Amino acid sequence: MHKRLFIPGPTEVRKEVLDAQAQWMIGHRGSEFSDLYKGILKKLEDVLQTEKHLMVFTSSGTGLMEAAIRNGVEKKVLCCVNGAFSDRWAQIAEACGKNTDRLEVEWGRAIKADMLKEKIEEKDYEAVTIVQNETSTGVRAKLGELYRAVKESEALLLVDTVSSLGGDKIDIDMWGIDMCLTSSQKCFAAPPGLAICAISDEMLDRSKKAKDKGHYFDLALMAKYAEERGQTPSTPAISLMWALDKELDFMLDEGIENRYRRHELMAGRVRGWAAKNFSLFAEPGYESVTVTCVNNSRGINVGELIKKLDEKGIAISNGYGKLKEKTFRIAHMGDLTLDDVSEVTGEIDGILGL
Amino acid sequence: MHKRLFIPGPTEVRKEVLDAQAQWMIGHRGSEFSDLYKGILKKLEDVLQTEKHLMVFTSSGTGLMEAAIRNGVEKKVLCCVNGAFSDRWAQIAEACGKNTDRLEVEWGRAIKADMLKEKIEEKDYEAVTIVQNETSTGVRAKLGELYRAVKESEALLLVDTVSSLGGDKIDIDMWGIDMCLTSSQKCFAAPPGLAICAISDEMLDRSKKAKDKGHYFDLALMAKYAEERGQTPSTPAISLMWALDKELDFMLDEGIENRYRRHELMAGRVRGWAAKNFSLFAEPGYESVTVTCVNNSRGINVGELIKKLDEKGIAISNGYGKLKEKTFRIAHMGDLTLDDVSEVTGEIDGILGL
Numbered sequence: 001m002h003k004r005l006f007i008p009g010p011t012e013v014r015k016e017v018l019d020a021q022a023q024w025m026i027g028h029r030g031s032e033f034s035d036l037y038k039g040i041l042k043k044l045e046d047v048l049q050t051e052k053h054l055m056v057f058t059s060s061g062t063g064l065m066e067a068a069i070r071n072g073v074e075k076k077v078l079c080c081v082n083g084a085f086s087d088r089w090a091q092i093a094e095a096c097g098k099n100t101d102r103l104e105v106e107w108g109r110a111i112k113a114d115m116l117k118e119k120i121e122e123k124d125y126e127a128v129t130i131v132q133n134e135t136s137t138g139v140r141a142k143l144g145e146l147y148r149a150v151k152e153s154e155a156l157l158l159v160d161t162v163s164s165l166g167g168d169k170i171d172i173d174m175w176g177i178d179m180c181l182t183s184s185q186k187c188f189a190a191p192p193g194l195a196i197c198a199i200s201d202e203m204l205d206r207s208k209k210a211k212d213k214g215h216y217f218d219l220a221l222m223a224k225y226a227e228e229r230g231q232t233p234s235t236p237a238i239s240l241m242w243a244l245d246k247e248l249d250f251m252l253d254e255g256i257e258n259r260y261r262r263h264e265l266m267a268g269r270v271r272g273w274a275a276k277n278f279s280l281f282a283e284p285g286y287e288s289v290t291v292t293c294v295n296n297s298r299g300i301n302v303g304e305l306i307k308k309l310d311e312k313g314i315a316i317s318n319g320y321g322k323l324k325e326k327t328f329r330i331a332h333m334g335d336l337t338l339d340d341v342s343e344v345t346g347e348i349d350g351i352l353g354l
Numbered sequence: 355m356h357k358r359l360f361i362p363g364p365t366e367v368r369k370e371v372l373d374a375q376a377q378w379m380i381g382h383r384g385s386e387f388s389d390l391y392k393g394i395l396k397k398l399e400d401v402l403q404t405e406k407h408l409m410v411f412t413s414s415g416t417g418l419m420e421a422a423i424r425n426g427v428e429k430k431v432l433c434c435v436n437g438a439f440s441d442r443w444a445q446i447a448e449a450c451g452k453n454t455d456r457l458e459v460e461w462g463r464a465i466k467a468d469m470l471k472e473k474i475e476e477k478d479y480e481a482v483t484i485v486q487n488e489t490s491t492g493v494r495a496k497l498g499e500l501y502r503a504v505k506e507s508e509a510l511l512l513v514d515t516v517s518s519l520g521g522d523k524i525d526i527d528m529w530g531i532d533m534c535l536t537s538s539q540k541c542f543a544a545p546p547g548l549a550i551c552a553i554s555d556e557m558l559d560r561s562k563k564a565k566d567k568g569h570y571f572d573l574a575l576m577a578k579y580a581e582e583r584g585q586t587p588s589t590p591a592i593s594l595m596w597a598l599d600k601e602l603d604f605m606l607d608e609g610i611e612n613r614y615r616r617h618e619l620m621a622g623r624v625r626g627w628a629a630k631n632f633s634l635f636a637e638p639g640y641e642s643v644t645v646t647c648v649n650n651s652r653g654i655n656v657g658e659l660i661k662k663l664d665e666k667g668i669a670i671s672n673g674y675g676k677l678k679e680k681t682f683r684i685a686h687m688g689d690l691t692l693d694d695v696s697e698v699t700g701e702i703d704g705i706l707g708l
Binding site: 011013059236 | 367
């Protein structure tokens, strides 16, 4: 049975995009691949409306969280932490041997601009990491406010938009994001295995000078290969590139503003339903537009609900880590529609007798 | 036009394996994925006939060359260098900030056991890197002789079999290889984007203690997730896993010994043809069984030959880097047959009037 994915990644992938993977294999040093990759980079530029350096890695988004640290930080980094993925970023920084400070608030809460401003003034940080959309808690950072606190300092602004870019409007250039990273299997609605980033000239310069940044996640090398040859330093996941390319066509056909609007509408629908029947886990005013984390205020058996939905061919997620039975999550990202998410909430109503 | 690949990776992928990618997407935290991944690991155990810790990363093989360094080396590493990829491994070690010594011979030559033994005795190396099959030169290291020199020391034996594992017999356990790494798009004849490795208990211990190894290529974490849950720490390239799984079935159906024999026969055929019409670039006795590097002893226009073959739907490779016009390479790896490679040499005969 085809189970439709309303989990916060991998998300549902169109049949046409799935099929795009199954083409006869090609080499990665020929013009056919270069044309494909250059085409993807051009389409990404249009979709993300950015003039920064774009590149596509063969890895998960987590790989690029590490790339951000290795290329952007020599010694000292500040990590904003309010959930599992923002905490992971701090752990990655530590695992890379960096002096890592945390600005931490409780899971479900958002970090505010004044808190960040105050913390940044304490030390000379080389970079600040912010997870714009915390997949674990459904909290959306107000990046349009936070970026100023970072930009007033010397620090680079590193932003994880893994579960939001392409669904939630991120103004990469306006907000001066030095590295904005995401992966293929969330709002881009392509299969997992590719990670995408846009980096600033400042980040590129930092990468060029970075010591012990390694090779695989060397941003300057990736940018050089992309911009000079339309290639990648080592063999890329070519079939996934075909899938991403196909999905980018769908995204451009829809129009990016329409795509953002559709995500907002889906979020509104799911949020309204959740507020009426349960409550929202995210701090009011900071709810994600791509994933809703529902507070299990009725004390239902979340595992049981997920099992019953699964039997109907619908996959949603339980709470993340310590929130496992305390919350459940419905993703409304990628190519899903208002009808799709209404079907999910309708099925839950039926199962729970709401 | 479908162009068949006789380049040393990506290699030709069967239609059934390509199609396996196009299944409806699934989550990576459910039992369906765990069953898939556990199945792959079991099949790899059978195909590679090893009892070591197996895992599959979403990256190119180059990613695992870096993983080998970050997990296996704190300070000092010896890199055996006799071509582009073995040199890249030394560069990666340097880019990871390691004290890197090179044991270097000319491109096309092989490093011998006595040379290695002598060099290892100079210093207390934590690890030695060997590229078993130099894709750039078609030189095959005699690992069955080299391993002893490493095992007599305290150093870990790190082996790149990117373009040979699954086609050339590598006795991972017998030779005490501490990390044997490869990627999906060479002798495994699957699409690119996955990297596979087998690591020893000693390598696992070293990884557990390694500082600044980062997160994405943390071998101990990967092994823990694989062995305890049948999962990966971050989202894997699920569609590529389906392809790999399907190809492993074909490999098991053929029988691994038959697969090795087929590779030897193909190598013999291409080598015989090359020796008769040109000459071999590899030192005699050290010729690869998966890729033949042909010395352009007739001074033909390699670019022109490649172009003409391309028009006939056949892709071979020019020489690597500085060998670009001096050599050309015909790969005989993966699922190609004796008839396939004979067709290639036949077409070249026709084009060059041999």
